[in-house]
Amino acid sequence: MSTATARDRLIDTAQELFAARGVGATSPRAVLAASGVGQGSLYHHFPTKHDLAVAAVGATVEDALARAMHDLRGESPAVRRVVDYLERPRDALAGCRIGRHTSDQAVMDDEGLRDVVTAYFVRLLGVLTEAFREAGLPDDAAGDRAHAALAIVQGGYVLARATQDPDALTAAVRGFVGLLTQKESM
Amino acid sequence: MSTATARDRLIDTAQELFAARGVGATSPRAVLAASGVGQGSLYHHFPTKHDLAVAAVGATVEDALARAMHDLRGESPAVRRVVDYLERPRDALAGCRIGRHTSDQAVMDDEGLRDVVTAYFVRLLGVLTEAFREAGLPDDAAGDRAHAALAIVQGGYVLARATQDPDALTAAVRGFVGLLTQKESM
DNA sequence: GTCTATAAGTTGATAGAC
DNA sequence: GTCTATCAACTTATAGAC
Secondary structure, eight states, rough: OOOOOOOHHHHHHHHHHHHHHHSHHHHOHHHHHHTTHHHHHHHHSSSSSSHHHHHHHHHHHHHHHHHHHHHHHSOOOOHHHHHHHHHOOGGGGOOTTTTTGGGGGGHTTTTHHHHHHHHHHHHHHHHHHHHHTTTTOOOOHHHHHHHHHHHHHHHHHHHHHHHHOOOHHHEEEEHHHHHHHHHTTO | OOOEEEEEEHHHHHHHHHHHHHTTTTHHHHHHHHHHHOOOHHHHOOOOOOHHHHHHHHHHHHHHHHHHHHHSSSSSSSSHHHHHHSOOOOOOGGGTTTTGGOOOOHHHHHHHHHHHHHHHHHHHHHHHHHHHHHHHOOOHHHHHHHHHHHHHHHHHHHHHHHHHHTTTHHHHHHHHHHHSSSOOOO
């Protein structure tokens, strides 16, 4: 339906399949079938599955970072921005499109691909740490609290998938935000 | 060098491989090779991969629950027990042996197998909620805080794997415990 | 750039001897 | 109960025509 190039259609389809099933469990053939592109085209644009995965996961990381930065880099007070980020609506039962790859051997055994995932989390942790510093915490405590905040989101996804209950993620966020916003939260 | 039966060796080996690579990425052949058991024996004891997975993941869940209950069911004050559970040493870079399965389609698409994973988390959430209730929180808040506590552990594993840094898990725990143990934490 | 055909290896599982 | 041999389907590609 699109005037999109074969390459773009391959990346779009791969992003969706990798997010839904993981990289290891998604065959190049599955991407071909879902995208409607021919076999030769895939291997023309992406000689190996690794190349396709780096392109698709890289695109997903860029999208996710852009959205996160929108929440975390606003005008409101630092803790408010973190809470906005934590409380943003998420498709909990689908799991995190990027965090899920940490359990995928096809990703973790591939250095270039793993680096893409690492960069996403390092970047998020950096911005969250900066926010907590801005809120007045010393460096060590700001880093620890940033790790806790991001762990709440990632762990909330795991709990939601495990219990098949999307509210498990929102409950984890509520529990954390409750502690975060009580008086003397420093 | 064991007198263990072929069946026991198969379950032990499968537990390790499923924990390290996931169920979907571990072939019955890999379990055979690592256990030293013959092909016929596997399919005698476990007619399908599903049967092996239910036995192996079920055994892992039982082990993990027993250890968690040891921490969470002691004599000390409720919040102290939760903190002991959170601060217990963990092999962060290996990831959670059970939580990782929430990203494994081979597990999540198999109802019986998924139920084993669900039961583990429902049980843990129940015990954690009870502890926070015992600490004086009303039911809703106790449930939310229990979700947050367990999300910290699961999310901490994800962050440690993503950044290839085991201290990412301990940092998340420190950040959460800091909030948890400040005055007026109710 | 895109296609169809095909290769060599692996997957989950079965057959049938011992 | 345990073994080796084998299976059809699928995996990640490659070959070569259009």
